[in-house]
Amino acid sequence: MYIVVLFLSLACFSSAQLKYNDADTNFDNLLYVKAAKQYESIFQKGDDSQHILQRLGDAYFFNTDMENAVKWYGLLFSKYEKKLQPEYGFRYIHALKGVGNYRLAKAIMKIYTKKLDTSEFTVAQLEDNDDKLDELLNGQPQFYISNLGINTPLADFGPTYYKDKIVFSSSRDSLRFETNVYEWNNQPYLDFFMADTTDLGSDLVQVVNFSEILNSKYHEAAATFIPEGNIIYFTRNNYANNDLGRDDEGTNHLKIYTSELKGGEWTLPEEVPFNSETYSTGQPALSPDGKFLFFVSDMPGSIGGTDIFMVELMKDGSFSEPINLGPKINTSGREMFPFVTEERLYFASDGHLGLGGLDIFESELGVNGFGIPENLGKPINSNKDDFAYIVRESTNRGYFSSNRKGGNGDDDIYSFQRMKETCGQTVKGSVIRKANAQPIVDVNVILFSKDGTVLDRTITDSTGAYGFDFELDCEAKHTVKINKEGFLPGEKEFFTTNEKGYTKNVHLEIIKELNNLIVRENGILKIKIDNIYFDLNEANIRQDAAQELNKIVEVMKEYPKMIIKIEAHTDSRGSDRYNETLSDKRAKATGSYIISQGIEANRIESAIGYGEKTLLNQCSNGVKCTTEEHDENRRSEFIITKLE
Structure with a gap:
């Protein structure tokens, strides 16, 4: 399960013993399936020591095989309950919830409540929450959820908003000819992919590779973008210059990288300054205004396995010192995958009271910071891992990830519609x-x-x-x-x-739609139709002219408050006085026709003939011109004087 992969290097393991050297080496190298088989072989030979039972339980727990984890943790508790550290109660509770055995999980919770006063391992899961767990189990659902069609049998998770699209992480291997496989689960490494959203935002379509520059041969996951969309922050293995960096103990930690979109291409990723060779940082999430970057880390000062931290992005491009969000948000368990809106912080946790595995929580943002986290309940949360929740608060629609039963494969992306109480x-x-x-x-x-x-x-x-x-x-x-x-x-x-x-x-x-009949010519608003023609020396409206004038009628009916004036013009052939008289008759005949078609008379401001006073070209009296040039001056114009 890939959510565990991202921060497995943060888990604390006991020192290996020489007689279990081979199995312990595989375990410490995160090869849990191989290690579990070796430990089971040792157990079958009669070794039921605390070390073997712990390692068997842990190997299956970290591989999210909760059925087998329950089996081996059960044996561990039956033999060594008084010798166990509280974190084993925590893991056993999670494993029990993971198989739906809430009754026994509540009993173990009560047992470990008594040990909390002297233990530094304090998580809400181990408090006396009998009634609260029942309330959570029986709560009224707030969500409609749907498994997306883009999911594959491999891992698909961690959606984030990118402009009008979604960027997510997947181990589908559609980009490379040569498949790179991660030994831990025998799946290809994670890369970024991008998908289009549908109109209502409930599904994703048209999946494509996001960036060949950002996708390396190792893991890339959990991205966030500044509001403008041209800068990305994302999680990657400590990998640069074709070198996989490791600490003194050989652990490859996770780091946050950033890149800028320039000329349509992403620049080579660069590290943020609060990364380290000795601890992991990852799962970045920007505030809506782009001023604060939230992320997950096990850096010194962490309360639990992984905590949520925050840095401020300064105007000069630098970052403030990381700030731990404190014990209200962070527990001795794991807090992961933050997402921040203007109103709330959403995150995944196995330290706060939940249904099993990672659950999704929300914390209201108030004047004094973030409030007490609230579990989002079923069906967003299940007895498996539920995480990477993103939402548009205005629509209460969004996406989250889960490895619950009934999915398409490993981790899947789900869409949701939240039925939050509204004004109605x-x-x-x-x-x-x-x-x-x-x-x-x-x-x-x-x-x-x-x-x-x-x-x-x-x-x-x-x-x-x-x-x-x-x-x-x-x-x-x-x-x-x-x-x-x-x-x-x-x-x-x-x-x-x-x-x-x-x-x-x-x-x-x-x-x-009137085929763009309303136009602006030389700053004057007009209704533009084809020229209307009259018989020689006549002002009667011909049938072909009526068809064009009907367009004027239609426009004026669409705009009931429109007022126009009609201007009729002739060419220079004939006397000036004759042309002016004829054009005036034609202008008034045109106005009368428009009125006859149902347009009020007061909406025609004037209908005047100007003869040859306003020629459009050089063809005035005495100038030799072609017929086509004279025709250019013969026209009727419909000028809009009022339009509402």
Whole structure:
């Protein structure tokens, strides 16, 4: 299970004994499957010492094989209960929860409550939490969850937001021709992949490799990006210049690296200054404003196996000294995978009271820092490892990772919708055509949050009505957007009230797409149609001219408050006075036709003929021009003087 892989170097092991040298060497090198077989062989030969039983339990525990861990920890407790350190009670409890044996887990919890007064190993799991555990087991679910279609039989976990996409870690080996295998679990090493989100953010599609520059031949996982998306922080094995770094005891620790996107490519990763050769740092998470970086480490000053720390990002690019989030958040167990919003800290822990393995917790951000962590309960949490929770608070939608039973393979990514108590307001309304106030059917209607996230979508019915079931918060800004083929898109912002259960009515008008008939020429707003033609020396509206003028009528119906003026122009052929008189007749005939089609007379400000006074080219009296050049001056213009 890859969540353990990321920080296995942080586990504390007892010193190896010479007679168990081969098995202990494999154990210390994290080859738990091989070591377990060797220890079982030793046990079958009659050695049931505390060392063997502890190592057997630990080998299966660290490999997340809780069924076998329970078996061997059970034997260990039956023979050596009085000699065991409290952390073995902690591991046994987790193993029992991992197989769903909460009854025995609660009994072991009670036993170890009595030892806490003299023990430095203090975690909430070992407190007297009998009633609290029952409450957690029987709590009302707050989430809908769904296993994603992108998951593989290998490890997929650790999603993070990257612009409008999701970046995650996976051991799928789609990039390399030569597969690199990690001996601990015989899977390829972890790389970063990227996926598109669907409209409602409930699924991921189109998985691609994220970056050949950032993906090395070892592990990369748990990334975070600054708000602009051009700087990444991520976890990697201590690996640089083709060298896998190790401490004096041969341990390869994890480090946080950073890279910048320049010219469409990520730069070579660089270490952050608070890394070390002697301890691990990883699982970075930036605050929404990008000013603070949260991360996980076992550095000196840690309370437990791994703690959550925080550094401030200074304006000059430097970092403050790491700050431990303290005993309210961190326990003697493991706290991992922080994620921070403007309102809360989310993290995974096996030290706070949970259902087994790592559980996901939330801590409210108040004026005095982070509050008491609360377990998110079922079904987000299970008796297995649940971690790497990310969420958009505005929609209560997000993703998390789990190795629970029923998944697609190892670690899987799940989407969720949180059913948090909201103001309970809903939205309904109607869509009508602006031109005639008639309802429009099958209009796409989309509801957006204040940050532009799609909350819900529907279409209008035969009466032009629509409605959303999505419940909104009180006194919050939202937007309804509409679109339909053949019509211009529209939208309307609204604010919910402070009344619970209130239904907000949002009505919208939709305007027919008119092929961009409204244009601006030389700073003047006009309705642009093809030229209308009249018979020689006549002002009657011909049928071909009527077809063009009907476009004017349609535009004016779509904009009921629009006012226009009509100008008719001729070429220079004929006398000036004759041309002015003829063009004026044609302008007024044009206005009369538009009025006859249902447009109010007061919406035509004027209809005037200007003859040859405003020619568009050089073809004035006495200038020899072609027919085409003269035709350029023969025109009717429809100038918009008011548009609302």
